Amino acid sequence: MEVKTSLLDNMIGVGDMVLLEPLSEESFLENLKNRFDHNEIYTYIGSVVISMNPYRSLPIYTPDKVEEYRNRNFYELSPHIYALADEAYRSLRDQDKDQCILITGESGAGKTEASKLVMSYVAAVCGKGQEVNKVKEQLLQSNPVLEAFGNAKTVRNDNSSRFGKYMDIEFDFKGDPLGGVISNYLLEKSRVVKQPRGERNFHIFYQLLSGASDDTLKKLKLDRDFSKYNYLSLDSAVVNGLDDAASFRTVRNAMQIVGFMEDEMQSVLQLVAAVLKLGNIEFKPESRNNSTDESRIKDKNDLKEMCELLGIEQSVLERAFSYRTVEAKLEKVSTTLNVSQAYYARDALAKNLYSRLFSWLVTRINESIKAQTKARHKVMGVLDIYGFEIFEDNSFEQFIINYCNEKLQQIFIELTLREEQEEYIREGIEWTNIEYFNNAIICDLIENNQNGILAMLDEECLRPGTVTDETFLDKLNTICAEHQHFESRLSKNSKFLNDHSLPHNCFRIQHYAGKVLYRSEGFVDKNNDLLYRDLSQAMYKATHSLIKELFPEGNPAKVNLKRPPTAGSQFKASVGTLMRNLQTKNPNYIRCIKPNDKKAAHVFTESLVCHQVRYLGLMENVRVRRAGYAFRQPYEPCLERYKMLCKRTWPHWRGPAREGVETLMVDLPIPTDEVSYGRSKIFIRNPRTLFFLEERRRQCLQDLATLIQKIYRGWKCRTHFLLLKKSQIVVSAWYRRFAQQKKYQKIKSSTTVVQSYIRGWQARKLLRELKYQKRCKEAVTTIAAYWHGTQARMELRRLKQEARNKRAVTVIWAYWQGTKARRELRRLKEEARRKHAVAVIWAYWQGLKVRREYRKFFRANAGKKIYDFTIQRIMQKYFLGLKNNMPPMSPIDKNWPARPYRFLDGVHKELQRIFHLWRCKKYRSKFTEEKKAVYEEKLEASKLFKDKKALYPSSVSKPFKGDYLEIRKNPKYQKLNSAVEEKVLLADVVNKINRANSKGTARIFLLTKKNVVLADQKTGQVKASVPLLDLASVSVSTKNDGFFALKLKAGSASATKGDFLLSSDHLIEIITKLHRSGATAADREQINIDISDEFLVQFKHDKVCVKFIQVAPKNGNSVSCKRKNNRLLEVLVPTTA
């Protein structure tokens, strides 16, 4: 269950000043001090947060704290700025109300810090996501950039905002930030050229010089030494606790996050550098003829560098510092500037340059952070404007700043009162008027359009003639003399005639926050804010794009002779817009208080705080808040908090909360006029009543605590007792069980023993009985068995006897049958023999009878004739059969019919042979002459090589083609063809074996009737032509190779070149044809064919032995030739499978 807490829990002093009792300035301060001493820097006045600057970092802004305050009601936890931020954010998100957070307080009171805390809280609790986080980061990072350019160290604050800032953060309907818009108000630009003692120029100058790299400084033509720049005061150049170099890096990083481009950053820094350079330009007088002084630039180096930085022509700027052109309608008058005018022009330019740069920065940031969607959005405005200032020397800037604070105070009063009033009306409570100081009269003194100070200043500035600050003061003295908040020594108000604290050139205004003495000097000038047109035109002529953009009025095409609005009227208008804007929003106030002037922690200067409490009107604020009713609270939390004070509402009230509260109040001794019942809230008139309720609650809580304690203790003891009792029962139950178990075990074991004895005895008895019965049964069985055995044996014997008898009968029967059968067989055999004998005898007898009978009819040689006839018949039959069964005519067919009679054996074989010869003849007779020649060649080959050379069988099936090269037809061999005239018997490609390396060279081998011709294979050129007459013999091996040697007759013409060792695939054909050519020629002998595995070949010079060796096949079946030495060539012939 969530624990409901309240602001009223563990309070240090009172968390809400409204509850202060008694209410007085002392008690107010006392309460603030008490809380401040206990590190409670935040205190409420109703919904307004008072924030005391702790001047040290407190651990109260951690993420845990953010979570603690997230989605909690305003009064639920102790006062914190987060509670206000949460309340504002939730009513923006959930109730769709635009919010504004007004942070006021004097310089150094912590307004800027407070605004950053609010922004960071809202950033932490609103939606998340890549896009949303980017927007948040850009919004947060705009702060360091603006602070660098717009904040400076003052005597009151090391990081004092020198401009007013109002930032609208825009949210979508879910409460996610979409973007923002920043408005800036009047930068204190006089600081650029001059700073009061103990103060610094704007931070960026120091940050740039300390933090920029040497390279950057060189580019910007700057020196790191502050003392080199007239515009930088030296007495506070280094501020304790401020690291300018680190801040510079932070600023650059923030600019990057916000979306500045690198060149934009560079341009901005160039402008900053230009301002510093500008400050160093000094002038000297130069006398003119007409005895006037004209200013001249002393040392032009800085001017030159500045012009280089901004891209301005040096002479243009130099002239602008020496002359001033006044244009009036059609006239243009140029006057020279004296030294002080030149300095004035220089400073005016520097101030304008810087303040315009600042405004440009704000516009540029706005461009980056503006919401990307046009969808309707809710707005939370955060106003951090310069605080109320009272310096020793107050000028136009302080006047403007304090005017702004005056307006804010007014809006505070108006809105607080209005809100209070509206709440009373809303709740139906009667409104009682209260007295408070309304500063409208001071605002009127300043801003009244007719006789307000600003209006008069404008009037003076616009008036023709000599206008000085004195004439302006005179005017004030006449017009405002009667005003009760205006004081001046020279006014007609005699009261101040002798007031020496009021110098003659000053006027004093009684602001709501105190009296401020303003020196009138510079008012007219600052209000005019004049920049000579020559200067703005010179700036416009610059090539630097940013500087050109900053001085649009310098454009000669747009010369505007109208005076620009004065600084005062501009400021008044923008403050007016701001006020109107704030009035449309739901205000949330943070009133910042500065505890001391030393910027020190733990120091509470009562007088200083008292002064701020007074001028901030905080007491009035409390009074307004308490007007009528000091405290109010919705019914539900009120009932929840105090319901224990009444028996009827405790512990639960079932009805509506309002009735519950009424019941509660009636039950308590509280006068009826002390409380009032609104529509949703109870209003308590006096804080005393609230404290009474709180006290009663405290007591009641104590009583309740005692009661709870009592009940708890009772419950605890009883629970303990019940536990003990339960344990005792358990223990005794266990013990009883155990005892009974033990007894039972004993009885059980005794019983078991007795039982076992009895059972043993019974069993033995039974056993005996059973044994007896068993023995009887066995005896009976044995007897029966014996008897059955006897019976069975007897039966067996009988059966055996019977079987024996039966077998004997069978055997005897079989024997008898056998005997009978054998006898019958013998008889049948005898009978058959007799029958055969009878038949034979009968045949013989019949034959004899026939022979005897026919003898007389036959001649003596008839037998031979019959025999011949029979033989003839047989032969006839044989031949006819042979004729019908003739085998096919193929000579290779081996079939021949079988012989019918053995005596025909010889005839049959002879007939077969004859038939075969005849068949072959018939076959041969079909041959043509060519085919015949082919067969003759084949026959010759068979004669020559059959069974002599292993190559022969493979040649049988291949026909002898003769002209393998088609020498006559092929045009390739035309040359060869013409060289050989005779008929070519054989043309083939052979290998001529080279003796030197035993390698073969392809040659065409031609065989004609008379010659052997060897020719080049490619060209057809005849290499050798050997007449067959010169050929002695041809040598070949017995092996399966194609090598052959053509041996020439010794002494013949061809023999000079030596024998030829050749190899050919058609060896058998070549040799056969060679041999045959010899046979057919009449003029020469037949060529010898030597078949031997070793023969001699007569090469040109030597005889070489060619030896053929049978080898196992290796790398294929090719025959290889190797030269062993000069005398021996080995031909390796692989064995074919």
Ligand SMILES: Nc1ncnc2c1ncn2[C@@H]1O[C@H](COP(=O)(O)OP(=O)(O)OP(=O)(O)O)[C@@H](O)[C@H]1O
């Ligand atoms: N809540 C805080 N916790 C710690 N230090 C704080 C807190 N608020 C303010 N300070 C300190 O006080 C200094 C001045 O605060 P801040 O700059 O916010 O004042 P300011 O009201 O904005 O003044 P000015 O009107 O001059 O701009 C801060 O620099 C910081 O050191």
Ligand SMILES: [Mg+2]
């Ligand atoms: Mg500030």
